[in-house]
Amino acid sequence: MSNFVTRRLKKLTLKETYVRFFSTLKYALYVMFHPADGYWDLIHAKRGSYAAANFIVILTLFTQIWRLRFTSFVVMNVYWEAVNIFKEFATILLPLAVFCICNWALTTLFDGKGHLGDVYMGTGYALAPYPLIQIPIIIISNFVTRDEVAFYTIFNTISILWCAMLLFMAMMMIHQYSFGKTLLFTVFTIFGMLIFIFIILLFFSMISQGVSFFVALGREIIFRLN
Numbered sequence: 001m002s003n004f005v006t007r008r009l010k011k012l013t014l015k016e017t018y019v020r021f022f023s024t025l026k027y028a029l030y031v032m033f034h035p036a037d038g039y040w041d042l043i044h045a046k047r048g049s050y051a052a053a054n055f056i057v058i059l060t061l062f063t064q065i066w067r068l069r070f071t072s073f074v075v076m077n078v079y080w081e082a083v084n085i086f087k088e089f090a091t092i093l094l095p096l097a098v099f100c101i102c103n104w105a106l107t108t109l110f111d112g113k114g115h116l117g118d119v120y121m122g123t124g125y126a127l128a129p130y131p132l133i134q135i136p137i138i139i140i141s142n143f144v145t146r147d148e149v150a151f152y153t154i155f156n157t158i159s160i161l162w163c164a165m166l167l168f169m170a171m172m173m174i175h176q177y178s179f180g181k182t183l184l185f186t187v188f189t190i191f192g193m194l195i196f197i198f199i200i201l202l203f204f205s206m207i208s209q210g211v212s213f214f215v216a217l218g219r220e221i222i223f224r225l226n
Contacts, residue, residue: 024049028056028128035166039173042125043118050117053124056131057096061089063131063138072141075152095193096123102192107175107185114174122170126163133159 027047031038042048065085068078100123104116114122137155144152172182 021049021051021055024052025055028052028125031125032128032132032162032166035169036173039122039125039170042122043114043174048121048125050121053121056124056127057093059131060127061092063134064088064092067134067138070142071138072144074144074146075141075149098193098196099123099189102196103171103185103189106188106192107171107177110185112175112177112185114171118174119171122174123167126166126170129162129166130159133162 024047027038027042031042065088068083068088069080071078100116100119104112104114104119107114133155137152141152168182168186171177171186172179175182175185177185
């Protein structure tokens with residue numbers, strides 16, 4: 001009897017988890033068209049979830065790969081054999097991670113209300129328009145002529161600008177900043193990202209040189225001993 005009750009409780013908990021996930025994922029559609037109210041409730045009314053944000057980020061990653069693989073050569077000529085999937089993932093994940101860290105670090109110093117998790121969640125939800133627009137136009141690209149490529153370009157641009165607008169609104173609502181202050185800290189975040197990347201590259205360069213020095217030193221010692 002106790003095992004039956006335990007299994008029943010697990011099923012109910014699992015069902016509630018799935019219901020919660022699909023509810024928060026569906027809420028991304030509301031955020032897309034009502035970013036001000038949507039992002040406020042996303043964080044403060046707990047309408048969002050990390051699971052949904054992770055799903056949108058993963059879907060964005062695969063959409064980028066599908067875009068390179070299945071977009072018509074009329075629209076975009078890609079040599080698929082030369083595409084490195086992990087590199088393509090990194091071109092999205094690394095800027096996303098650096099943006100979240102730099103934005104949180106800067107806004108924390110200047111009365112920003114959002115936590116690092118809030119910044120990540122808001123950024124994840126801001127990516128929602130990308131797969132929703134890109135997947136249909138990837139399919140449509142295989143049926144357009146060269147004269148109709150402009151329509152693909154327009155919708156491709158809309159998907160990117162829409163994501164940028166949502167990201168801006170996310171930072172404004174999450175940190176409770178004014179429009180001007182959000183714009184200012186967006187610029188600061190971009191500069192912070194550049195500095196962060198420079199420091200990381202410098203660090204790994206120094207590590208690489210240090211390793212090379214000790215390897216060369218070790219070889220020299222072995223050569224002298226022999």
